[in-house]
Amino acid sequence: MKVVVDQSRCVGAGQCVLVAPEVFDQREEDGIVLLLEENPPEELHDRVREAAQICPALAIELAG
Amino acid sequence: MSESLSDALDYPMARGRCPFDPPPELTRRLHDEPVSRVRIWDGSEPWLLTRYDDVREVLTSPQVSADTENAGYPAQSAGLKARRNRAKAFISMDDPAHAAQRRLLTGDFMVKKVERLRPRIQQIVDELIDDLLAGPKPADLVQAFALPVPSLVICELLGVPYADRAFFHRVSKILVAQDVTAEQSLAAMEEMLAYLGDLVEKKLADPGDDVFSRLAVEQVATGGMTVGEVAAMGQLLLVAGHETTANMIALGTAALLQNPDQLAAVREGDDKLVANAVEELLRYLTIVHTGRRRVALEDFEVGGTRIRKGEGLIAAGDAANRDATQFPEPDKLDVTRKARHHVAFGYGVHQCLGQPLARVELQVAYRTLYRRIPTLALAIPLGDVKFKHDMLVYGAHELPVTW
Numbered sequence: 016m017k018v019v020v021d022q023s024r025c026v027g028a029g030q031c032v033l034v035a036p037e038v039f040d041q042r043e044e045d046g047i048v049l050l051l052e053e054n055p056p057e058e059l060h061d062r063v064r065e066a067a068q069i070c071p072a073l074a075i076e077l078a079g
Numbered sequence: 080m081s082e083s084l085s086d087a088l089d090y091p092m093a094r095g096r097c098p099f100d101p102p103p104e105l106t107r108r109l110h111d112e113p114v115s116r117v118r119i120w121d122g123s124e125p126w127l128l129t130r131y132d133d134v135r136e137v138l139t140s141p142q143v144s145a146d147t148e149n150a151g152y153p154a155q156s157a158g159l160k161a162r163r164n165r166a167k168a169f170i171s172m173d174d175p176a177h178a179a180q181r182r183l184l185t186g187d188f189m190v191k192k193v194e195r196l197r198p199r200i201q202q203i204v205d206e207l208i209d210d211l212l213a214g215p216k217p218a219d220l221v222q223a224f225a226l227p228v229p230s231l232v233i234c235e236l237l238g239v240p241y242a243d244r245a246f247f248h249r250v251s252k253i254l255v256a257q258d259v260t261a262e263q264s265l266a267a268m269e270e271m272l273a274y275l276g277d278l279v280e281k282k283l284a285d286p287g288d289d290v291f292s293r294l295a296v297e298q299v300a301t302g303g304m305t306v307g308e309v310a311a312m313g314q315l316l317l318v319a320g321h322e323t324t325a326n327m328i329a330l331g332t333a334a335l336l337q338n339p340d341q342l343a344a345v346r347e348g349d350d351k352l353v354a355n356a357v358e359e360l361l362r363y364l365t366i367v368h369t370g371r372r373r374v375a376l377e378d379f380e381v382g383g384t385r386i387r388k389g390e391g392l393i394a395a396g397d398a399a400n401r402d403a404t405q406f407p408e409p410d411k412l413d414v415t416r417k418a419r420h421h422v423a424f425g426y427g428v429h430q431c432l433g434q435p436l437a438r439v440e441l442q443v444a445y446r447t448l449y450r451r452i453p454t455l456a457l458a459i460p461l462g463d464v465k466f467k468h469d470m471l472v473y474g475a476h477e478l479p480v481t482w
Contacts, residue, residue: 027186029188032191046187
């Protein structure tokens with residue numbers, strides 16, 4: 016799985032951080048998404064998929 | 080306009096016999112007529128979307144606008160319509176203006192910053208429960224607990240003196256009421272804007288460690304925003320910051336008291352269970368019950384129905400959150416279910432800015448209240464509780480409790 020985030024779309028809702036804090040964080044100045052792990056291990060895949068599904072700004076894309 | 084006009088029923092509708100379920104007619108439409116017309120207060124007949132997938136699709140569509148100035152926008156009330164051009168906040172703007180303003184605030188509500196507030200929120204909750212237990216019973220949970228918790232928190236965060244709460248509680252009640260005249264609504268807004276404008280001027284002269292001080296120093300002093308623009312933004316934050324969470328605390332408690340096994344699960348559960356229960360209660364109750372409003376910028380199709388440019392759209396989150404394709408046995412309150420994908424905070428770029436704060440407040444409030452007062456009970460029959468069918472945000476006007 017490869018994760019891509021689009022910071023220009025992010026609205027800082029923070030849902031991805033709540034679901035998969037190992038993979039997503041928020042920039043201290045403005046709460047915009049930071050990708051910590053571009054290729055998360057398999058045990059995190061379900062939660063990363065959930066994060067992508069609930070992101071209100073559709074800023075998370077998954078490949079593979 | 081469409082041929083179905085004559086069938087349109089008035090919207091919003093009052094909830095039915097169960098105060099926690101969406102109006103029965105909305106549930107019927109979710110099953111039988113998921114995209115249909117309704118008639119709103121001004122006689123116009125926007126489209127009502129009830130299915131989960133349709134609601135999410137419309138709220139993320141580039142073909143719709145949240146800009147209240149667009150012709151055909153289905154305003155919630157005469158008051159909101161009258162107010163919309165007087166002082167617009169980002170909730171009523173489209174990108175890029177919306178994103179530019181929202182990003183001035185996203186840092187203040189980010190998950191980590193809000194987590195840092197958790198000990199202070201716990202302290203506020205504990206002190207209010209101390210006072211409640213020391214006072215007479217029965218007591219009104221709304222006034223004694225549900226309203227003060229978010230009110231104290233948002234005041235501290237924004238830098239609004241809590242001593243002025245009687246003023247802004249009164250004014251914000253008018254701002255979320257649907258049965259007030261346009262004049263009353265405008266007058267309340269002018270009072271609030273004048274108050275917040277004064278506050279911003281004071282912060283400019285003597286800044287503290289709060290959101291209004293930061294906006295005064297970083298925006299007003301540099302010419303980025305006017306005092307009036309900051310006041311309009313502040314009004315949105317202040318009203319949204321306490322009306323919603325307050326109603327969730329009281330209504331959530333009423334729902335749990337009707338479901339003792341669920342209440343016991345919350346009382347005895349760990350932090351993870353409590354966090355899950357908050358999501359389920361948000362889904363089950365969906366207190367923003369008059370729909371998210373949009374207008375079509377061009378022709379497009381949703382749920383098999385053709386929408387024309389300039390037609391109004393109402394995305395009914397309360398119905399969508401009871402869509403069985405997403406939530407099996409949707410009318411059952413189950414604090415252990417997976418419900419995080421609910422649309423109680425809306426969806427799309429306008430999804431609630433303050434949701435991380437609301438989550439922490441609700442987690443601390445529910446967790447602490449039922450543990451510290453295990454015998455908590457309604458002091459009147461549920462059927463006698465007066466619910467807010469007539470407000471933009473659903474809840475209980477009063478919730479008499481005893482213990």
